Amino acid sequence: MNPTVRTAVVRDPFLSFFDDVVNDLFVPRTVAARNAAPEALVTKARVDVVDRGRAYEVTADLPGVAKEDIRIKVEGKRLSIEATARNERTLNEGDQVLHTERYATQYARAFALPADLDDSRAEARFENGVLTLVLPKREVIAARTITVQ
Numbered sequence: 001m002n003p004t005v006r007t008a009v010v011r012d013p014f015l016s017f018f019d020d021v022v023n024d025l026f027v028p029r030t031v032a033a034r035n036a037a038p039e040a041l042v043t044k045a046r047v048d049v050v051d052r053g054r055a056y057e058v059t060a061d062l063p064g065v066a067k068e069d070i071r072i073k074v075e076g077k078r079l080s081i082e083a084t085a086r087n088e089r090t091l092n093e094g095d096q097v098l099h100t101e102r103y104a105t106q107y108a109r110a111f112a113l114p115a116d117l118d119d120s121r122a123e124a125r126f127e128n129g130v131l132t133l134v135l136p137k138r139e140v141i142a143a144r145t146i147t148v149q
Contacts, residue, residue, distance in 0.1 A: 042106045042107075042108050043105055043106065043107050043108075044107075044109060045060045045061060045062060045081055045107040045108065046060065046061045047059065047081075047109055051114075054137060055134050055135055055136040055137060056117070056133075056135045056137070057132065057135075058079065058131075059130060059131070059133075060081055060107075060130070060131040060133075061130060062083045062085070062107050062126075062130070062131050063085065063129040064087070064105065064129065065084065065085045065107065065126075065129065066086075067126040069083055069085070069086070070083045070126060070131060071083070072124060074119040074122060074135065076116050076117070077113050077116050077117065078110065079110065079112075079113060080108075080109070080110040081107070081108070081110070082107065082108050083107045083108075083131075085104065085106075087103050087104060113135070115138065116138040117135045117137065117138060118136045118137065118138045118139070119135075122135050
């Protein structure tokens with residue numbers, strides 16, 4: 001569900017109960033589906049956003065992800081984060097997987113912040129499965145009056 005379409009007294013662009021319910025519907029439930037090699041599921045990355053005055057600090061949990069597999073895009077006020085966690089395992093001849101819950105997971109999150117972002121001064125750090133972004137706000141140039149001569 002698009003958070004800008006939801007109607008509420010206070011709009012929360014970071015939380016969608018509907019997304020959680022819908023994602024649960026698509027988790028494989030049958031024995032055959034559990035034994036098959038599942039495709040990567042898209043999971044909503046958990047984020048915290050703090051307004052630090054001149055910049056926003058965004059912290060996102062991306063467990064199992066390598067920093068090379070993180071893609072961040074900034075367009076105006078909009079921030080998009082995508083990442084893939086891979087579970088590559090080697091099976092020996094004769095091995096049979098009886099049950100697996102550890103497979104590739106795709107994380108995605110996109111939302112708009114209140115102010116335009118200056119992507120040229122943005123900083124990103126990734127440590128212990130936690131992505132931290134410092135996104136400076138774009139400086140607003142004050143309107144000036146021009147005198148006609």
